[in-house]
Amino acid sequence: MVQERSERTRGRLVEAGAGLFDRHGYTGATLGEIAAAAGVTKGALYFHFASKEELARAVFEQAERSLRSACGDQRAASSPLQGLIDAGYWLVEALGADPVVRAAFRLGREDGGWQAAPRGAEPRAVGPAAGEAKAVGPGGVGAGTADPQSVFAGLHGFHSVWAGVVRDLLAGARRAGELRDRSAGLGPEVLVVTAACGLEVVFADGCPAEERARRVGALWEWLLPCLVPPGTADSYRTRPPTPQPA
Numbered sequence: 644m645v646q647e648r649s650e651r652t653r654g655r656l657v658e659a660g661a662g663l664f665d666r667h668g669y670t671g672a673t674l675g676e677i678a679a680a681a682g683v684t685k686g687a688l689y690f691h692f693a694s695k696e697e698l699a700r701a702v703f704e705q706a707e708r709s710l711r712s713a714c715g716d717q718r719a720a721s722s723p724l725q726g727l728i729d730a731g732y733w734l735v736e737a738l739g740a741d742p743v744v745r746a747a748f749r750l751g752r753e754d755g756g757w758q759a760a761p762r763g764a765e766p767r768a769v770g771p772a773a774g775e776a777k778a779v780g781p782g783g784v785g786a787g788t789a790d791p792q793s794v795f796a797g798l799h800g801f802h803s804v805w806a807g808v809v810r811d812l813l814a815g816a817r818r819a820g821e822l823r824d825r826s827a828g829l830g831p832e833v834l835v836v837t838a839a840c841g842l843e844v845v846f847a848d849g850c851p852a853e854e855r856a857r858r859v860g861a862l863w864e865w866l867l868p869c870l871v872p873p874g875t876a877d878s879y880r881t882r883p884p885t886p887q888p889a
Contacts, residue, residue: 663677703801706744728881735846748802835870
């Protein structure tokens, strides 16, 4: 019972911190405001998080878990490229409804020193997870392709995590033979990673859900003919996935 209460309190603090980081940024959010928004004392906040940096890392890590969990089944799907399309829909839905995901993007842009590892801990990268790199190889693409790490130059924070997921799904599509046979160069990686990372900017204005879906569908209607062999674009659904019954 005590453990459950403690976990609920920690969860409220992460949600409250995310909301304030999203609205005011890392520097503008204070621990006092976060504690008040979570309905706890400042002492209770310090019981769970020793500093604002530690709370910011918890917000980032929760957003990363949500993203990887949402895209886990899509990686194993028979069509990784369809999974990539659906991952884009997941992201824009999360940007509209989940302040933790929005805060993770803003924290990554602002940095503020929170990404440094706690004293005495091993440094922790906040880009694509080490486990992801081991799973798909250093570049996440099949043999014979150029190293795609250059695609990620300059990407930091949650943009880097999201780009890593995109790279992973695109690598699966390449291995499955879903992409045009253009093994030289980084065209697909550059095109898709750039478009996917731009979704966060396009939807930061809080546009309605119907408009978000319309824009993502329009994006993929233009991208698909550039990525897949001629005559196969109609094999993919560019509309939002149908919600599964509970």
